[in-house]
Amino acid sequence: MPVPAPPAALDDSPAARRREQRGWYFYDWANSAFYTTIISVFLGPYLIPVAKTAACAKDFPNIAPDTCMAGFDALVERYPDLGFVDVLGADIRPAAFFGLTLTIAVFLQIVVLPAVGALADHTGRKREMLGGFAYVGALATMALYFVEGDRYMLGGVLFILANLAYGSSVVIYDSFLPQISTAAERDRVSSRGWAIGYLGGGLLLALNLVLYTQHESLGVAEGMAVRISMMSAGLWWAIFTIIPLLRLRNRPVPVHETTAMRSVGGSFRQLARTLGEMRRYPLTVLFLVAYLIYNDGVQTVIGNSAAFASEALKLDKTVQITAILMVQFVAFFGALLLGWLARGIGTKRTVLASLVLWTAIVVAALFVEEGQELQFYLMAFAIAIVLGGTQALSRSLFSQVIPKGREAEYFSLLQISDKGSAFIGSLTVTIALQQTNSYRIAILSMIIFFVIGFVLLALTNLPKAIRQAGNEVPDRI
Structure with a gap:
């Protein structure tokens, strides 16, 4: 079936761009609920007990379920051959089940996202694809409400599906950035989108944490409070996705095969050409490597902040939760x-300055005293100041150094490279903990990522990279 041709001439006036930009911001507001409520807070701690319930029913049927759950670790220590759940024929410890689902989800993103990006550029139907992936992810997230009892496999499958749809939609969402903004507008638009995402994700998380912490006074069971919170993330995602779908517009693409199968085949052929042609853009590759290194440091610090608070500083869950909320809003x-x-000073200089501050933060972690909540909040505040800006401005810079018409392909490479490199920071922390048994030293080890990333970014000639990609160099970069 032929693909309908986009409008011959698209209104690209400042007013038309602003209308699209305002709609574009709201997809960050919509999808951030999935990351904050599902990934950051609720799903992991909820899914592991569900898997333990299944293991108790399978391996310890003669023990009362509540007794089994309360003494599960002691039972496993006494009977090391028991206490597993079945995952496609493999015996998996319940504690490892969420990590396994996350690993599978990341692997599938690495496989699928390049094809998604190439297909979006190939067909030009970005708005339809954005909506399709968003609603698949939102519906899978809402269906997490039905994960209870021993339905651990249902939870794992739904999370993998939702996470894959989330990543695919973000690739397409990011690829709109260079199409809806001029080179001079790029930093402002990217920063506002990222900021609004933090605000939206934080607002829903705050409402869900009120429900969770006050569930007894509201007459709601703890498990039900978690299930309602997870469903609300999908509902939030679905409702607010309507706004960008009404505002964003597809752009014309060159004439090509139009059947679905031919489009998929064409997308893979185009992706292969893109990978081969990247050697024509060595400075783009250098920036990508710099970003992956320093962003790995950023993600690892964030991912280990709760463990640092509990293990190194001996702070309770309340402090950790309030710090998460503060970070979202700050x-x-x-x-x-x-x-x-x-x-004022240029995008590159701002990112470099943020990396200096990240370095200072991980050094300061050495001196935060045990039990000192205020010092931890101050460190979290400093992280919040640079967190969104570092990522938003990096996205803006990347959009400047990629060729027009290939935005989704290149953003898919950014996403999968990000996912693929993420293990390096985690491995570094693991080695540091193994050698020193100190979370302070483990966090300090991230300094190498910020230093190397700083050096590589400083060496990247961005104006030349932008010209090599065939783009206009903004007045200040």
């Missing part, structure tokens, strides 16, 4: 602040 202002700073 990061909103931080992303806008760094976007404003970039307009």
